Amino acid sequence: MGAIVGVISKNNNNYLKGMTNLLSHRGNRSKEIINKDIGVSVRYSKNLEDNYYDNGDISVVDGNIYNYSELNEEFNASNKAELLIKGYKKYKGSFFKKIRGVFSIALWLKDTRTLVLARDPFGVRSLYYTKNTNDDSLLFSSESKAFMVNKNFKKKFNKKALKPFLSFQYAALDETFFEGVYKLPHGSFMQYKDGEINIEKYWKAEFKPNKASLEEHITDIRDIMEKSVERHKVGLGENLGSFLSGGVDSSYIAALLEPKETFSVGFANYGEAFDETDIAKDLSKIKGFNHNKKVINGDECLSVVRKIQYHMDEPQANLSSIPLYFLVHMAKENMDVVFSGEGADELFGGYDLYGDTPKMAMYKKLPFKFRRAIREKVKDKPQTRLNAFLNRGGAYLYEDFIGEAKVYTPKEANEILRDEYNVGPSAYDIAKDFYEKNSSEPEITKQQLMDINYWMPGDIFQKADKMAAIVDLDVRMPFLDLDVMEVASKIPEEYRVYKNHHKYALREASTNVLPDEWAFRNKKGMPVPIRHWLKDEGCYEEFKEVLTNDVAKEFFNTDILKTMLDDHYSGSDSYQRHLWTVYVFLIWYDIYFIKEDYLMEQ
Incomplete structure (x- = not known):
């Protein structure tokens, strides 16, 4: 670093x-x-x-x-x-x-x-x-x-x-x-x-799929990933480390790297839904790696939010920055360089929102005009599973997919912002403009390009760079290599998403070094149990103070925020991401415009 x-x-x-x-x-x-x-x-x-x-x-x-x-x-x-x-x-x-x-x-x-x-x-x-x-x-x-x-x-x-x-x-x-x-x-x-x-x-991402067979694509992926991992090892000794979750991306990198140490973080008290450390430990045992894990609780996580937002430079509401904060600290105790599986989803088509489920594909055979009319009837109603399905099925792509994350809709943002701050472009405007510039591309490719151009540099690597920098840790990401991108760009849509398996070609490629259980494990990401924390009285009171104080009133309609917080606390609705996004913004604003923490740092 x-x-x-x-x-x-x-x-x-x-x-x-x-x-x-x-x-x-x-x-x-x-x-x-x-x-x-x-x-x-x-x-x-x-x-x-x-x-x-x-x-x-x-x-x-x-x-x-x-x-x-x-x-x-x-x-x-x-x-x-x-x-x-x-x-x-x-x-x-x-x-x-x-x-x-x-x-x-x-x-x-x-x-x-x-x-x-x-x-x-x-x-x-x-x-x-x-x-x-x-x-x-x-x-x-x-x-x-x-x-x-x-x-x-x-x-x-x-x-x-x-x-x-x-x-x-x-x-x-x-x-x-x-x-x-x-x-x-x-x-x-x-x-x-x-x-x-x-x-x-000097470079922009492009997809140019060819007509090679699945087996040829698998061979190409295996060859380039072995070369990329070796290239990223240049200048390093034998004391290698790797982040390891339960997913295929980090598991594939670890299997190719054969590190001495692996590292994972999970959350206490909420079961496997929020803790993959045992899965990572199992693979490490199979492969002969020494596994290091840390299980953290809500109080620990909330205690570092201010420090995280200080280091981010700009407000950043991706909750996975919290486990990453603890992960880099744990890794730094052992070594100066670790490997990570970042980038595979965007290059190889890994996110669940890429493409349509079989049911959605069938629904989309109906005329768009008909689906759009149904969406208009249900879009403002409580988002049950059925309403969410109908809402998405009648949406334009820029309404449905602005990237891997979407918190407030533009309408919701308009409702909570004070007029003075309701002046920026809407997320739909940004996405619509991008998709129009890439109008000739298939839908999955448009989604991947949206993420490569916005989500990756704006979110994923913002937190990766800034969190690793806190402890001066060098994090190497072999998927993020232009030669890997060249191989990924040639894979046709049907091998990116196949029979509900996302990044299918990559998963198949990994089976020469991973058990099938890991190669085809469903994606979990790095979920954080904020929805549970917000039902704790102490967390509720902390959020209420930040979301309703005079600084919050400068930017937001705090009555709406207070209603969302109360509804979540009572269990009548779920607003954890909406509340978290505003909360971290206000923490960040306090750091850089009120208390000016950087002056104390200096």
Whole structure:
């Protein structure tokens, strides 16, 4: 894990050290490079010298280049930072597509006085930039919280970000919750010269299925996954570790990796529905891994919410960030690098919402106009299983699927937001625009592309990067390799979802190293028993205070929130995700705009 920070201003030394120090959790050593044009710094705990280069041209990098040796045969660079300078000078932005790895990069080209920023294809590493400053300086950083200690930064809440957040559960816009602060889009590079910003995509996800047989696809998956795991092991010794749940993704990675240690987290008191640690332990025993597990309770989880939201930079309501917080801490006690199965669902078609069940496919043979009329009659009624089925069956895709998570519908968001904050784009508007740009694609492919472009960089990797950074843990994800994506892109829909088995081809491919019980286990994800916690009096009182105080009233119709909380507490309805999403936003707002926790950290 590492971090990069930079300033281009009249005095590049101003605040650079403070910005760098605020990110000390991402590495205990740092290097600053300052000249009349730019000030940059990089943080790392190990191999710091490999991540910066300065001969007038400057390069700093946060991340891993797994094919460094292969790329360097052409350039004979002294380290990976110099390789990036040489590669960019020869190939420009297309060089980033040659890299197999995860990264955020800053290059300064002295001859043209140009800054180049780049982010890896899938957006595993974060990179923020802003010109919202009193002195017209440009700031960039691996975490946006670094801007807060620069006194030239103009901190202001971005009202447009709240409405889509309530639906997506994460910050879905390129502009963050801080006005004028932007995330560099994944798979993109930015050039900054003479005060002008130009952003280009060097890679975008595409699916191009072929007519190969299932057996050929299985062979291709096995070959590329073995190569990707080996590639991600470069430079590591024998003391390997892997996150392990009960699902096929992490199990497949662990089986290929053959780690010494595996790690899993579950929740106490709620049975197997919220605890897969015994399943992970069983596979570890079969494979000869040493399994480490931790079972956590509700009080432990709620006690770390504030710290999690501080590190996220923006409000993030994915509940799985809580078990991940404990998981990275447990792993760090044993090692500095672990492997993870993230990315398989989006690439290979793993989510249950991808495609239609046999019953839905049959229902959709009825004319859409007829199904739409039925939906209009049931959409505002209590969502029984039947009503939910009819609602989905008559929905446009942008209404049905905005990504793997959907909390508030736009209508519900409109009802709880105060007029002043009901100004951002709706989730349906964002999804509709995306689907129109990909109108020629089949429905499953549209869903996968939506998740690859929004859910993965905005949610999955936001929490993965920020949680791992808390303990300076390097998490490697072999599914997130452009060569793996190339293989996945060739799989036709019928082998992505087949007879109710999602990511069917991947599951079949894993059977050469996994028992069928693990290869075809139904997806559970990382469920968190928040619905039970909210029926505990202590949790109820905590939520009531946060959801109804004066700060909450600034943004929301708190009477509606209080009614939802009471209905959930009494058991008359279930609103756990609606309540949690607003709760974490208000905690985040308190951190960054009221108590300003980052100042205490600094």
